[in-house]
Amino acid sequence: QKEVEQDPGPLSVPEGAIVSLNCTYSNSAFQYFMWYRQYSRKGPELLMYTYSSGNKEDGRFTAQVDKSSKYISLFIRDSQPSDSATYLCALYLIQGAQKLVFGQGTRLTINP
Amino acid sequence: NAGVMQNPRHLVRRRGQEARLRCSPMKGHSHVYWYRQLPEEGLKFMVYLQKENIIDESGMPKERFSAEFPKEGPSILRIQQVVRGDSAAYFCASSPVPGLAGEGDEQYFGPGTRLTVT
Numbered sequence: 001q002k003e004v005e006q007d008p009g010p011l012s013v014p015e016g017a018i019v020s021l022n023c024t025y026s027n028s029a030f031q032y033f034m035w036y037r038q039y040s041r042k043g044p045e046l047l048m049y050t051y052s053s054g055n056k057e058d059g060r061f062t063a064q065v066d067k068s069s070k071y072i073s074l075f076i077r078d079s080q081p082s083d084s085a086t087y088l089c090a091l092y093l094i095q096g097a098q099k100l101v102f103g104q105g106t107r108l109t110i111n112p
Numbered sequence: 113n114a115g116v117m118q119n120p121r122h123l124v125r126r127r128g129q130e131a132r133l134r135c136s137p138m139k140g141h142s143h144v145y146w147y148r149q150l151p152e153e154g155l156k157f158m159v160y161l162q163k164e165n166i167i168d169e170s171g172m173p174k175e176r177f178s179a180e181f182p183k184e185g186p187s188i189l190r191i192q193q194v195v196r197g198d199s200a201a202y203f204c205a206s207s208p209v210p211g212l213a214g215e216g217d218e219q220y221f222g223p224g225t226r227l228t229v230t
Contacts (some may be wrong), residue, residue, distance in 0.1 A: 001175055008153075014189075034219075036221070041226075042202070042223060042224075043116075043118075043203055043221040043222050043224050044155070044221045045221070046218055046219070046220060046221075058142045082161065087152065090157070098143070098145075098160050098167065098168060099145065099157040099168060099170075099171070099181050099198075100145075100147075100155075100157065100158070100205075100219060101157070102154040102155045103154055104153065104154040105154055
């Protein structure tokens with residue numbers, strides 16, 4: 001079983017739709033959660049990070065963490081064609097290994 | 113504030129040659145991480161370094177791969193005697209000093225080096 005599971009998609013939605021991207025994880029020791037956006041042939045760009053259960057909002061993006069269910073989500077409101085990219089969840093242990101464990105990434109396309 | 117810099121951006125090597133990938137962290141960052149992204153796969157951790165010190169190399173293949181972060185200059189990921197299976201995108205990330213409660217744990221990535229082995 002992978003430490004982090006993420007549906008690779010592809011996911012295609014019309015412009016303006018609300019997008020929901022999700023990851024599940026198996027190790028309850030993960031305490032710190034990040035979402036990265038990666039455009040084709042570019043490096044991952046940090047979008048959001050949080051270390052507590054609940055919601056964190058930044059503009060059109062909302063990150064949600066449910067530690068009891070080991071489930072994290074990223075919501076994109078009013079999606080734009082420029083949001084078309086691969087979205088990667090990444091998990092981190094606060095103590096111990098200083099490394100990110102990534103999901104496979106979900107390829108998202110926003111259609112004008 | 114310049115971001116993480118990597119060079120070269122593209123590198124072509126023939127089987128058996130050596131590949132050297134360089135990474136300069138963001139200003140003020142003293143921790144460097146290397147990740148590898150194979151086609152259609154997520155990023156996999158390779159190694160975590162501080163200046164003159166390898167902290168965690170649990171993701172590094174046992175042979176042919178090595179990494180360093182000298183006191184002066186960029187971090188280097190070195191692959192000796194490359195094989196076709198080494199073809200991938202190699203990303204470097206940096207962070208400030210990791211702290212408690214998540215402060216300083218966020219990692220910022222460079223644009224990557226795309227290695228092609230022919």
